[in-house]
Amino acid sequence: MNGMTPPHSIGSLSARTGIPVRTIRFYSDTGLLPPTLRTRAGYRRYDDAALDRLRTIGVLRELDVGLPTIRRVLDGDLTLTEAATAHADAVELQIRALRTRLSLLRCMAGRGSTPEEITRMYRLTRLASDERRRLVADFLGSLHAGTPAAQNAVAALRTAVPNLPDDPSDAQLDAWVEITELIADDTFRALLAQAALPPADEDALAGTAPEQAADLVRFARQAVTASVDAGTDPESDQAVLVADAVVARFAAVLNRPEDGELREWMARQFEVGYDPLVARYWRLVWTVNDWHVIPGHLPFQPWLVTALRTPRPHKLDARSADAHHDAP
Structure with a gap:
Protein backbone atom coordinates (compact mmCIF):
# COMPACT_ATOMS: atom_id res chain seq x y z
CA MET A 1 0.00 0.00 0.00
CA ASN A 2 2.96 2.23 -0.89
CA GLY A 3 4.12 2.40 2.73
CA MET A 4 0.79 3.65 3.95
CA THR A 5 -0.82 2.11 7.03
CA PRO A 6 -3.76 -0.17 6.10
CA PRO A 7 -6.98 1.74 6.68
CA HIS A 8 -8.96 -0.70 8.77
CA SER A 9 -8.76 -1.40 12.46
CA ILE A 10 -10.77 -4.22 14.05
CA GLY A 11 -13.34 -1.63 15.08
CA SER A 12 -13.58 -0.36 11.52
CA LEU A 13 -14.02 -3.91 10.18
CA SER A 14 -16.78 -4.50 12.72
CA ALA A 15 -18.58 -1.31 11.75
CA ARG A 16 -18.43 -2.18 8.04
CA THR A 17 -19.47 -5.84 8.34
CA GLY A 18 -21.62 -5.99 11.48
CA ILE A 19 -19.42 -8.79 12.83
CA PRO A 20 -18.62 -8.31 16.55
CA VAL A 21 -15.12 -7.13 17.47
CA ARG A 22 -14.62 -10.18 19.69
CA THR A 23 -15.39 -12.51 16.76
CA ILE A 24 -13.05 -10.67 14.40
CA ARG A 25 -10.29 -10.87 17.01
CA PHE A 26 -10.89 -14.62 17.29
CA TYR A 27 -10.65 -15.03 13.50
CA SER A 28 -7.42 -13.06 13.57
CA ASP A 29 -5.93 -15.01 16.48
CA THR A 30 -6.62 -18.34 14.78
CA GLY A 31 -5.07 -17.23 11.50
CA LEU A 32 -8.33 -17.19 9.57
CA LEU A 33 -8.05 -13.41 9.15
CA PRO A 34 -4.39 -12.50 9.64
CA PRO A 35 -3.72 -8.76 10.02
CA ARG A 40 4.50 0.02 16.36
CA ALA A 41 2.08 0.04 19.27
CA GLY A 42 1.00 -3.51 18.37
CA TYR A 43 -2.42 -2.68 16.98
CA ARG A 44 -3.71 -4.84 14.13
CA ARG A 45 -4.50 -3.18 10.83
CA TYR A 46 -6.26 -4.63 7.79
CA ASP A 47 -6.38 -3.69 4.12
CA ASP A 48 -9.36 -3.85 1.72
CA ALA A 49 -8.48 -7.44 0.72
CA ALA A 50 -8.79 -8.45 4.37
CA LEU A 51 -12.16 -6.68 4.51
CA ASP A 52 -13.34 -8.74 1.52
CA ARG A 53 -11.98 -11.90 3.16
CA LEU A 54 -13.91 -11.11 6.35
CA ARG A 55 -17.11 -10.55 4.36
CA THR A 56 -16.66 -13.98 2.77
CA ILE A 57 -16.11 -15.53 6.19
CA GLY A 58 -19.23 -13.80 7.51
CA VAL A 59 -21.44 -15.04 4.67
CA LEU A 60 -20.19 -18.62 4.97
CA ARG A 61 -20.67 -18.58 8.75
CA GLU A 62 -24.22 -17.26 8.26
CA LEU A 63 -24.77 -20.36 6.11
CA ASP A 64 -23.36 -22.44 8.98
CA VAL A 65 -20.28 -23.58 7.06
CA GLY A 66 -17.64 -24.82 9.50
CA LEU A 67 -14.43 -22.90 10.13
CA PRO A 68 -12.16 -25.71 8.85
CA THR A 69 -14.04 -25.70 5.53
CA ILE A 70 -13.89 -21.90 5.35
CA ARG A 71 -10.13 -22.02 5.92
CA ARG A 72 -9.71 -24.50 3.04
CA VAL A 73 -11.76 -22.25 0.75
CA LEU A 74 -9.78 -19.14 1.68
CA ASP A 75 -6.46 -20.96 1.32
CA GLY A 76 -7.43 -22.24 -2.14
CA ALA A 88 -25.86 -28.24 0.70
CA ASP A 89 -25.84 -32.05 0.95
CA ALA A 90 -25.22 -31.82 4.69
CA VAL A 91 -28.02 -29.30 5.13
CA GLU A 92 -30.36 -31.57 3.18
CA LEU A 93 -29.66 -34.39 5.63
CA GLN A 94 -30.31 -32.02 8.52
CA ILE A 95 -33.61 -30.94 6.97
CA ARG A 96 -34.68 -34.57 6.58
CA ALA A 97 -33.82 -35.28 10.18
CA LEU A 98 -35.73 -32.21 11.34
CA ARG A 99 -38.77 -33.16 9.24
CA THR A 100 -38.77 -36.62 10.76
CA ARG A 101 -38.41 -35.11 14.23
CA LEU A 102 -41.30 -32.71 13.57
CA SER A 103 -43.51 -35.48 12.20
CA LEU A 104 -42.73 -37.69 15.18
CA LEU A 105 -43.60 -34.90 17.63
CA ARG A 106 -46.90 -34.29 15.86
CA CYS A 107 -47.60 -38.00 15.83
CA MET A 108 -46.96 -38.18 19.57
CA ALA A 109 -49.15 -35.15 20.24
CA GLY A 110 -51.99 -36.55 18.14
CA ARG A 111 -51.92 -39.94 19.79
CA GLY A 112 -51.53 -38.79 23.39
CA SER A 113 -48.79 -41.38 23.73
CA THR A 114 -47.45 -42.85 26.96
CA PRO A 115 -43.69 -42.63 27.68
CA GLU A 116 -43.31 -46.30 26.64
CA GLU A 117 -45.12 -45.68 23.34
CA ILE A 118 -43.02 -42.58 22.67
CA THR A 119 -39.81 -44.58 23.17
CA ARG A 120 -41.01 -47.29 20.80
CA MET A 121 -42.18 -44.81 18.17
CA TYR A 122 -38.84 -43.01 18.31
CA ARG A 123 -36.94 -46.26 17.88
CA LEU A 124 -39.12 -47.31 14.93
CA THR A 125 -38.74 -44.02 13.11
CA ARG A 126 -34.97 -43.97 13.66
CA LEU A 127 -34.49 -47.31 11.93
CA ALA A 128 -32.33 -47.12 8.83
CA SER A 129 -33.91 -47.95 5.47
CA ASP A 130 -32.45 -51.46 5.34
CA GLU A 131 -33.63 -52.12 8.90
CA ARG A 132 -37.16 -51.04 8.01
CA ARG A 133 -37.13 -53.32 4.97
CA ARG A 134 -35.87 -56.20 7.11
CA LEU A 135 -38.68 -55.61 9.62
CA VAL A 136 -41.31 -55.90 6.88
CA ALA A 137 -39.54 -58.86 5.25
CA ASP A 138 -39.54 -60.74 8.57
CA PHE A 139 -43.26 -60.04 8.89
CA LEU A 140 -44.02 -61.36 5.40
CA GLY A 141 -41.82 -64.38 5.98
CA SER A 142 -43.77 -65.25 9.11
CA LEU A 143 -47.13 -65.48 7.32
CA HIS A 144 -48.36 -69.05 6.99
CA ALA A 145 -49.96 -69.75 3.62
CA GLY A 146 -51.28 -73.30 3.74
CA THR A 147 -54.22 -72.98 1.35
CA PRO A 148 -54.08 -71.76 -2.28
CA ALA A 149 -56.16 -68.72 -1.30
CA ALA A 150 -53.73 -67.85 1.49
CA GLN A 151 -50.78 -68.33 -0.89
CA ASN A 152 -52.35 -65.84 -3.30
CA ALA A 153 -52.95 -63.44 -0.43
CA VAL A 154 -49.33 -63.57 0.73
CA ALA A 155 -48.11 -63.15 -2.85
CA ALA A 156 -50.23 -60.01 -3.15
CA LEU A 157 -48.82 -58.66 0.11
CA ARG A 158 -45.27 -59.14 -1.16
CA THR A 159 -45.97 -56.99 -4.21
CA ALA A 160 -47.08 -54.07 -2.02
CA VAL A 161 -44.40 -53.68 0.65
CA PRO A 162 -44.65 -50.50 2.77
CA GLN A 172 -46.61 -41.27 6.27
CA LEU A 173 -44.85 -41.44 9.61
CA ASP A 174 -48.10 -41.95 11.50
CA ALA A 175 -49.12 -44.70 9.06
CA TRP A 176 -45.71 -46.38 9.38
CA VAL A 177 -45.96 -46.48 13.17
CA GLU A 178 -49.45 -47.98 12.93
CA ILE A 179 -48.26 -50.61 10.42
CA THR A 180 -45.46 -51.70 12.75
CA GLU A 181 -48.00 -52.06 15.55
CA LEU A 182 -50.23 -54.23 13.35
CA ILE A 183 -47.53 -56.52 11.98
CA ALA A 184 -46.22 -57.19 15.48
CA ASP A 185 -49.59 -58.70 16.43
CA ASP A 186 -49.80 -62.49 15.90
CA THR A 187 -53.59 -62.40 15.61
CA PHE A 188 -53.42 -59.81 12.85
CA ARG A 189 -50.80 -61.85 10.98
CA ALA A 190 -53.11 -64.85 10.88
CA LEU A 191 -56.03 -62.66 9.83
CA LEU A 192 -54.08 -60.94 7.08
CA ALA A 193 -52.86 -64.16 5.50
CA GLN A 194 -56.46 -65.35 5.16
CA ALA A 195 -58.25 -62.10 4.34
CA ALA A 196 -55.73 -60.05 2.42
CA LEU A 197 -57.77 -60.73 -0.71
CA PRO A 198 -61.56 -60.99 -0.99
CA PRO A 199 -62.98 -64.32 -2.17
CA ALA A 200 -63.44 -64.85 -5.87
CA ASP A 201 -66.81 -63.70 -7.18
CA GLU A 202 -68.03 -67.23 -7.79
CA ASP A 203 -67.18 -68.17 -4.18
CA ALA A 204 -68.68 -65.10 -2.54
CA LEU A 205 -72.26 -66.32 -2.17
CA ALA A 206 -72.46 -69.58 -0.26
CA GLY A 207 -75.08 -72.00 -1.56
CA THR A 208 -75.49 -70.19 -4.88
CA ALA A 209 -74.57 -71.61 -8.27
CA PRO A 210 -71.08 -70.34 -9.20
CA GLU A 211 -72.19 -68.68 -12.45
CA GLN A 212 -75.13 -66.97 -10.78
CA ALA A 213 -72.97 -65.86 -7.87
CA ALA A 214 -70.31 -64.38 -10.15
CA ASP A 215 -72.92 -62.40 -12.12
CA LEU A 216 -74.61 -61.11 -8.96
CA VAL A 217 -71.35 -60.04 -7.28
CA ARG A 218 -70.19 -58.26 -10.44
CA PHE A 219 -73.53 -56.46 -10.60
CA ALA A 220 -73.26 -55.45 -6.93
CA THR A 232 -71.29 -41.30 -0.58
CA ASP A 233 -72.45 -41.96 2.98
CA PRO A 234 -73.66 -45.60 3.07
CA GLU A 235 -76.39 -44.57 5.54
CA SER A 236 -77.81 -41.86 3.27
CA ASP A 237 -81.09 -42.03 1.32
CA GLN A 238 -79.08 -42.20 -1.90
CA ALA A 239 -77.17 -45.23 -0.62
CA VAL A 240 -80.39 -47.00 0.34
CA LEU A 241 -81.66 -46.53 -3.22
CA VAL A 242 -78.46 -48.12 -4.57
CA ALA A 243 -78.85 -51.02 -2.13
CA ASP A 244 -82.51 -51.39 -3.19
CA ALA A 245 -81.42 -51.84 -6.80
CA VAL A 246 -78.93 -54.53 -5.79
CA VAL A 247 -81.53 -56.31 -3.63
CA ALA A 248 -84.05 -56.24 -6.50
CA ARG A 249 -81.52 -57.91 -8.81
CA PHE A 250 -80.72 -60.59 -6.23
CA TYR A 274 -63.60 -58.94 4.35
CA ASP A 275 -62.15 -57.54 7.53
CA ASP A 290 -47.72 -42.29 -1.32
CA TRP A 291 -49.90 -44.24 -3.73
CA HIS A 292 -53.06 -42.76 -5.16
CA VAL A 293 -56.26 -44.75 -4.73
CA ILE A 294 -57.28 -46.12 -8.12
CA PRO A 295 -61.01 -45.62 -8.83
CA GLY A 296 -62.85 -48.92 -8.62
CA HIS A 297 -60.24 -50.54 -6.39
CA LEU A 298 -61.71 -49.58 -3.04
CA PRO A 299 -63.50 -52.50 -1.34
CA PHE A 300 -67.22 -52.23 -1.93
CA GLN A 301 -68.39 -54.85 0.57
CA PRO A 302 -68.43 -52.79 3.80
CA TRP A 303 -70.26 -49.93 2.09
CA LEU A 304 -72.92 -52.29 0.74
CA VAL A 305 -73.30 -54.13 4.06
CA THR A 306 -73.92 -50.83 5.85
CA ALA A 307 -76.40 -49.68 3.21
CA LEU A 308 -78.26 -52.99 3.37
CA ARG A 309 -78.63 -52.71 7.14
CA THR A 310 -79.57 -49.02 7.19
CA PRO A 311 -83.26 -48.52 8.08
CA ARG A 312 -85.20 -47.43 5.02
CA PRO A 313 -86.80 -43.96 5.29
CA HIS A 314 -90.60 -43.93 5.40
CA LYS A 315 -90.78 -42.04 2.12
CA LEU A 316 -88.80 -44.78 0.41
CA ASP A 317 -90.97 -47.48 1.95
CA ALA A 318 -94.06 -45.62 0.77
CA ARG A 319 -92.65 -45.26 -2.72
CA SER A 320 -91.86 -48.98 -2.79
CA ALA A 321 -95.37 -49.85 -1.55
CA ASP A 322 -96.93 -47.65 -4.26
CA ALA A 323 -94.81 -49.33 -6.90
CA HIS A 324 -95.99 -52.79 -5.76
CA HIS A 325 -99.59 -51.58 -5.59
CA ASP A 326 -99.48 -50.19 -9.12
CA ALA A 327 -97.73 -53.22 -10.52
CA PRO A 328 -99.94 -55.41 -12.79
Whole structure:
Protein backbone atom coordinates (compact mmCIF):
# COMPACT_ATOMS: atom_id res chain seq x y z
CA MET A 1 0.00 0.00 0.00
CA ASN A 2 2.96 2.23 -0.89
CA GLY A 3 4.12 2.40 2.73
CA MET A 4 0.79 3.65 3.95
CA THR A 5 -0.82 2.11 7.03
CA PRO A 6 -3.76 -0.17 6.10
CA PRO A 7 -6.98 1.74 6.68
CA HIS A 8 -8.96 -0.70 8.77
CA SER A 9 -8.76 -1.40 12.46
CA ILE A 10 -10.77 -4.22 14.05
CA GLY A 11 -13.34 -1.63 15.08
CA SER A 12 -13.58 -0.36 11.52
CA LEU A 13 -14.02 -3.91 10.18
CA SER A 14 -16.78 -4.50 12.72
CA ALA A 15 -18.58 -1.31 11.75
CA ARG A 16 -18.43 -2.18 8.04
CA THR A 17 -19.47 -5.84 8.34
CA GLY A 18 -21.62 -5.99 11.48
CA ILE A 19 -19.42 -8.79 12.83
CA PRO A 20 -18.62 -8.31 16.55
CA VAL A 21 -15.12 -7.13 17.47
CA ARG A 22 -14.62 -10.18 19.69
CA THR A 23 -15.39 -12.51 16.76
CA ILE A 24 -13.05 -10.67 14.40
CA ARG A 25 -10.29 -10.87 17.01
CA PHE A 26 -10.89 -14.62 17.29
CA TYR A 27 -10.65 -15.03 13.50
CA SER A 28 -7.42 -13.06 13.57
CA ASP A 29 -5.93 -15.01 16.48
CA THR A 30 -6.62 -18.34 14.78
CA GLY A 31 -5.07 -17.23 11.50
CA LEU A 32 -8.33 -17.19 9.57
CA LEU A 33 -8.05 -13.41 9.15
CA PRO A 34 -4.39 -12.50 9.64
CA PRO A 35 -3.72 -8.76 10.02
CA THR A 36 -2.09 -7.03 7.10
CA LEU A 37 0.38 -5.53 9.57
CA ARG A 38 0.76 -4.34 13.14
CA THR A 39 1.51 -0.79 14.14
CA ARG A 40 4.50 0.02 16.36
CA ALA A 41 2.08 0.04 19.27
CA GLY A 42 1.00 -3.51 18.37
CA TYR A 43 -2.42 -2.68 16.98
CA ARG A 44 -3.71 -4.84 14.13
CA ARG A 45 -4.50 -3.18 10.83
CA TYR A 46 -6.26 -4.63 7.79
CA ASP A 47 -6.38 -3.69 4.12
CA ASP A 48 -9.36 -3.85 1.72
CA ALA A 49 -8.48 -7.44 0.72
CA ALA A 50 -8.79 -8.45 4.37
CA LEU A 51 -12.16 -6.68 4.51
CA ASP A 52 -13.34 -8.74 1.52
CA ARG A 53 -11.98 -11.90 3.16
CA LEU A 54 -13.91 -11.11 6.35
CA ARG A 55 -17.11 -10.55 4.36
CA THR A 56 -16.66 -13.98 2.77
CA ILE A 57 -16.11 -15.53 6.19
CA GLY A 58 -19.23 -13.80 7.51
CA VAL A 59 -21.44 -15.04 4.67
CA LEU A 60 -20.19 -18.62 4.97
CA ARG A 61 -20.67 -18.58 8.75
CA GLU A 62 -24.22 -17.26 8.26
CA LEU A 63 -24.77 -20.36 6.11
CA ASP A 64 -23.36 -22.44 8.98
CA VAL A 65 -20.28 -23.58 7.06
CA GLY A 66 -17.64 -24.82 9.50
CA LEU A 67 -14.43 -22.90 10.13
CA PRO A 68 -12.16 -25.71 8.85
CA THR A 69 -14.04 -25.70 5.53
CA ILE A 70 -13.89 -21.90 5.35
CA ARG A 71 -10.13 -22.02 5.92
CA ARG A 72 -9.71 -24.50 3.04
CA VAL A 73 -11.76 -22.25 0.75
CA LEU A 74 -9.78 -19.14 1.68
CA ASP A 75 -6.46 -20.96 1.32
CA GLY A 76 -7.43 -22.24 -2.14
CA ASP A 77 -7.52 -25.93 -1.18
CA LEU A 78 -11.25 -26.14 -1.88
CA THR A 79 -13.31 -24.21 -4.41
CA LEU A 80 -16.34 -22.31 -3.25
CA THR A 81 -18.49 -24.46 -5.56
CA GLU A 82 -17.19 -27.66 -3.99
CA ALA A 83 -17.74 -26.31 -0.49
CA ALA A 84 -21.27 -25.13 -1.30
CA THR A 85 -22.17 -28.51 -2.83
CA ALA A 86 -20.90 -30.47 0.16
CA HIS A 87 -22.58 -28.15 2.63
CA ALA A 88 -25.86 -28.24 0.70
CA ASP A 89 -25.84 -32.05 0.95
CA ALA A 90 -25.22 -31.82 4.69
CA VAL A 91 -28.02 -29.30 5.13
CA GLU A 92 -30.36 -31.57 3.18
CA LEU A 93 -29.66 -34.39 5.63
CA GLN A 94 -30.31 -32.02 8.52
CA ILE A 95 -33.61 -30.94 6.97
CA ARG A 96 -34.68 -34.57 6.58
CA ALA A 97 -33.82 -35.28 10.18
CA LEU A 98 -35.73 -32.21 11.34
CA ARG A 99 -38.77 -33.16 9.24
CA THR A 100 -38.77 -36.62 10.76
CA ARG A 101 -38.41 -35.11 14.23
CA LEU A 102 -41.30 -32.71 13.57
CA SER A 103 -43.51 -35.48 12.20
CA LEU A 104 -42.73 -37.69 15.18
CA LEU A 105 -43.60 -34.90 17.63
CA ARG A 106 -46.90 -34.29 15.86
CA CYS A 107 -47.60 -38.00 15.83
CA MET A 108 -46.96 -38.18 19.57
CA ALA A 109 -49.15 -35.15 20.24
CA GLY A 110 -51.99 -36.55 18.14
CA ARG A 111 -51.92 -39.94 19.79
CA GLY A 112 -51.53 -38.79 23.39
CA SER A 113 -48.79 -41.38 23.73
CA THR A 114 -47.45 -42.85 26.96
CA PRO A 115 -43.69 -42.63 27.68
CA GLU A 116 -43.31 -46.30 26.64
CA GLU A 117 -45.12 -45.68 23.34
CA ILE A 118 -43.02 -42.58 22.67
CA THR A 119 -39.81 -44.58 23.17
CA ARG A 120 -41.01 -47.29 20.80
CA MET A 121 -42.18 -44.81 18.17
CA TYR A 122 -38.84 -43.01 18.31
CA ARG A 123 -36.94 -46.26 17.88
CA LEU A 124 -39.12 -47.31 14.93
CA THR A 125 -38.74 -44.02 13.11
CA ARG A 126 -34.97 -43.97 13.66
CA LEU A 127 -34.49 -47.31 11.93
CA ALA A 128 -32.33 -47.12 8.83
CA SER A 129 -33.91 -47.95 5.47
CA ASP A 130 -32.45 -51.46 5.34
CA GLU A 131 -33.63 -52.12 8.90
CA ARG A 132 -37.16 -51.04 8.01
CA ARG A 133 -37.13 -53.32 4.97
CA ARG A 134 -35.87 -56.20 7.11
CA LEU A 135 -38.68 -55.61 9.62
CA VAL A 136 -41.31 -55.90 6.88
CA ALA A 137 -39.54 -58.86 5.25
CA ASP A 138 -39.54 -60.74 8.57
CA PHE A 139 -43.26 -60.04 8.89
CA LEU A 140 -44.02 -61.36 5.40
CA GLY A 141 -41.82 -64.38 5.98
CA SER A 142 -43.77 -65.25 9.11
CA LEU A 143 -47.13 -65.48 7.32
CA HIS A 144 -48.36 -69.05 6.99
CA ALA A 145 -49.96 -69.75 3.62
CA GLY A 146 -51.28 -73.30 3.74
CA THR A 147 -54.22 -72.98 1.35
CA PRO A 148 -54.08 -71.76 -2.28
CA ALA A 149 -56.16 -68.72 -1.30
CA ALA A 150 -53.73 -67.85 1.49
CA GLN A 151 -50.78 -68.33 -0.89
CA ASN A 152 -52.35 -65.84 -3.30
CA ALA A 153 -52.95 -63.44 -0.43
CA VAL A 154 -49.33 -63.57 0.73
CA ALA A 155 -48.11 -63.15 -2.85
CA ALA A 156 -50.23 -60.01 -3.15
CA LEU A 157 -48.82 -58.66 0.11
CA ARG A 158 -45.27 -59.14 -1.16
CA THR A 159 -45.97 -56.99 -4.21
CA ALA A 160 -47.08 -54.07 -2.02
CA VAL A 161 -44.40 -53.68 0.65
CA PRO A 162 -44.65 -50.50 2.77
CA ASN A 163 -41.52 -48.41 2.22
CA LEU A 164 -41.16 -45.34 4.44
CA PRO A 165 -39.19 -42.57 2.66
CA ASP A 166 -36.23 -40.90 4.33
CA ASP A 167 -38.14 -37.64 4.67
CA PRO A 168 -41.70 -38.78 5.47
CA SER A 169 -44.71 -36.53 5.83
CA ASP A 170 -46.67 -36.49 9.08
CA ALA A 171 -49.26 -38.84 7.56
CA GLN A 172 -46.61 -41.27 6.27
CA LEU A 173 -44.85 -41.44 9.61
CA ASP A 174 -48.10 -41.95 11.50
CA ALA A 175 -49.12 -44.70 9.06
CA TRP A 176 -45.71 -46.38 9.38
CA VAL A 177 -45.96 -46.48 13.17
CA GLU A 178 -49.45 -47.98 12.93
CA ILE A 179 -48.26 -50.61 10.42
CA THR A 180 -45.46 -51.70 12.75
CA GLU A 181 -48.00 -52.06 15.55
CA LEU A 182 -50.23 -54.23 13.35
CA ILE A 183 -47.53 -56.52 11.98
CA ALA A 184 -46.22 -57.19 15.48
CA ASP A 185 -49.59 -58.70 16.43
CA ASP A 186 -49.80 -62.49 15.90
CA THR A 187 -53.59 -62.40 15.61
CA PHE A 188 -53.42 -59.81 12.85
CA ARG A 189 -50.80 -61.85 10.98
CA ALA A 190 -53.11 -64.85 10.88
CA LEU A 191 -56.03 -62.66 9.83
CA LEU A 192 -54.08 -60.94 7.08
CA ALA A 193 -52.86 -64.16 5.50
CA GLN A 194 -56.46 -65.35 5.16
CA ALA A 195 -58.25 -62.10 4.34
CA ALA A 196 -55.73 -60.05 2.42
CA LEU A 197 -57.77 -60.73 -0.71
CA PRO A 198 -61.56 -60.99 -0.99
CA PRO A 199 -62.98 -64.32 -2.17
CA ALA A 200 -63.44 -64.85 -5.87
CA ASP A 201 -66.81 -63.70 -7.18
CA GLU A 202 -68.03 -67.23 -7.79
CA ASP A 203 -67.18 -68.17 -4.18
CA ALA A 204 -68.68 -65.10 -2.54
CA LEU A 205 -72.26 -66.32 -2.17
CA ALA A 206 -72.46 -69.58 -0.26
CA GLY A 207 -75.08 -72.00 -1.56
CA THR A 208 -75.49 -70.19 -4.88
CA ALA A 209 -74.57 -71.61 -8.27
CA PRO A 210 -71.08 -70.34 -9.20
CA GLU A 211 -72.19 -68.68 -12.45
CA GLN A 212 -75.13 -66.97 -10.78
CA ALA A 213 -72.97 -65.86 -7.87
CA ALA A 214 -70.31 -64.38 -10.15
CA ASP A 215 -72.92 -62.40 -12.12
CA LEU A 216 -74.61 -61.11 -8.96
CA VAL A 217 -71.35 -60.04 -7.28
CA ARG A 218 -70.19 -58.26 -10.44
CA PHE A 219 -73.53 -56.46 -10.60
CA ALA A 220 -73.26 -55.45 -6.93
CA ARG A 221 -69.71 -54.21 -7.39
CA GLN A 222 -70.61 -52.14 -10.45
CA ALA A 223 -73.71 -50.70 -8.77
CA VAL A 224 -71.84 -49.72 -5.62
CA THR A 225 -68.38 -48.68 -6.94
CA ALA A 226 -69.41 -45.22 -8.12
CA SER A 227 -70.90 -44.43 -4.71
CA VAL A 228 -67.83 -45.78 -2.89
CA ASP A 229 -65.43 -43.78 -5.07
CA ALA A 230 -67.55 -40.65 -4.64
CA GLY A 231 -67.51 -40.99 -0.85
CA THR A 232 -71.29 -41.30 -0.58
CA ASP A 233 -72.45 -41.96 2.98
CA PRO A 234 -73.66 -45.60 3.07
CA GLU A 235 -76.39 -44.57 5.54
CA SER A 236 -77.81 -41.86 3.27
CA ASP A 237 -81.09 -42.03 1.32
CA GLN A 238 -79.08 -42.20 -1.90
CA ALA A 239 -77.17 -45.23 -0.62
CA VAL A 240 -80.39 -47.00 0.34
CA LEU A 241 -81.66 -46.53 -3.22
CA VAL A 242 -78.46 -48.12 -4.57
CA ALA A 243 -78.85 -51.02 -2.13
CA ASP A 244 -82.51 -51.39 -3.19
CA ALA A 245 -81.42 -51.84 -6.80
CA VAL A 246 -78.93 -54.53 -5.79
CA VAL A 247 -81.53 -56.31 -3.63
CA ALA A 248 -84.05 -56.24 -6.50
CA ARG A 249 -81.52 -57.91 -8.81
CA PHE A 250 -80.72 -60.59 -6.23
CA ALA A 251 -84.41 -61.23 -5.59
CA ALA A 252 -85.13 -61.66 -9.29
CA VAL A 253 -82.20 -63.97 -9.97
CA LEU A 254 -82.58 -66.05 -6.82
CA ASN A 255 -86.38 -66.07 -6.98
CA ARG A 256 -86.66 -64.83 -3.42
CA PRO A 257 -88.91 -62.21 -1.83
CA GLU A 258 -87.45 -58.71 -1.82
CA ASP A 259 -87.66 -58.38 1.96
CA GLY A 260 -85.62 -57.80 5.10
CA GLU A 261 -84.64 -61.45 5.31
CA LEU A 262 -82.99 -61.29 1.89
CA ARG A 263 -81.22 -58.05 2.78
CA GLU A 264 -79.75 -59.56 5.95
CA TRP A 265 -78.68 -62.72 4.12
CA MET A 266 -76.89 -60.58 1.54
CA ALA A 267 -75.21 -58.53 4.27
CA ARG A 268 -73.89 -61.67 5.94
CA GLN A 269 -72.54 -63.01 2.64
CA PHE A 270 -70.68 -59.85 1.80
CA GLU A 271 -69.10 -59.74 5.25
CA VAL A 272 -67.32 -63.05 4.62
CA GLY A 273 -63.71 -62.63 3.50
CA TYR A 274 -63.60 -58.94 4.35
CA ASP A 275 -62.15 -57.54 7.53
CA PRO A 276 -61.99 -53.81 8.31
CA LEU A 277 -58.60 -54.19 9.99
CA VAL A 278 -57.14 -55.75 6.86
CA ALA A 279 -58.61 -52.93 4.79
CA ARG A 280 -57.01 -50.52 7.24
CA TYR A 281 -53.62 -52.15 6.66
CA TRP A 282 -53.93 -51.62 2.90
CA ARG A 283 -54.92 -48.00 3.43
CA LEU A 284 -51.83 -47.51 5.58
CA VAL A 285 -49.60 -49.08 2.92
CA TRP A 286 -51.05 -46.70 0.31
CA THR A 287 -50.29 -43.78 2.62
CA VAL A 288 -46.71 -44.81 3.44
CA ASN A 289 -45.90 -45.46 -0.23
CA ASP A 290 -47.72 -42.29 -1.32
CA TRP A 291 -49.90 -44.24 -3.73
CA HIS A 292 -53.06 -42.76 -5.16
CA VAL A 293 -56.26 -44.75 -4.73
CA ILE A 294 -57.28 -46.12 -8.12
CA PRO A 295 -61.01 -45.62 -8.83
CA GLY A 296 -62.85 -48.92 -8.62
CA HIS A 297 -60.24 -50.54 -6.39
CA LEU A 298 -61.71 -49.58 -3.04
CA PRO A 299 -63.50 -52.50 -1.34
CA PHE A 300 -67.22 -52.23 -1.93
CA GLN A 301 -68.39 -54.85 0.57
CA PRO A 302 -68.43 -52.79 3.80
CA TRP A 303 -70.26 -49.93 2.09
CA LEU A 304 -72.92 -52.29 0.74
CA VAL A 305 -73.30 -54.13 4.06
CA THR A 306 -73.92 -50.83 5.85
CA ALA A 307 -76.40 -49.68 3.21
CA LEU A 308 -78.26 -52.99 3.37
CA ARG A 309 -78.63 -52.71 7.14
CA THR A 310 -79.57 -49.02 7.19
CA PRO A 311 -83.26 -48.52 8.08
CA ARG A 312 -85.20 -47.43 5.02
CA PRO A 313 -86.80 -43.96 5.29
CA HIS A 314 -90.60 -43.93 5.40
CA LYS A 315 -90.78 -42.04 2.12
CA LEU A 316 -88.80 -44.78 0.41
CA ASP A 317 -90.97 -47.48 1.95
CA ALA A 318 -94.06 -45.62 0.77
CA ARG A 319 -92.65 -45.26 -2.72
CA SER A 320 -91.86 -48.98 -2.79
CA ALA A 321 -95.37 -49.85 -1.55
CA ASP A 322 -96.93 -47.65 -4.26
CA ALA A 323 -94.81 -49.33 -6.90
CA HIS A 324 -95.99 -52.79 -5.76
CA HIS A 325 -99.59 -51.58 -5.59
CA ASP A 326 -99.48 -50.19 -9.12
CA ALA A 327 -97.73 -53.22 -10.52
CA PRO A 328 -99.94 -55.41 -12.79
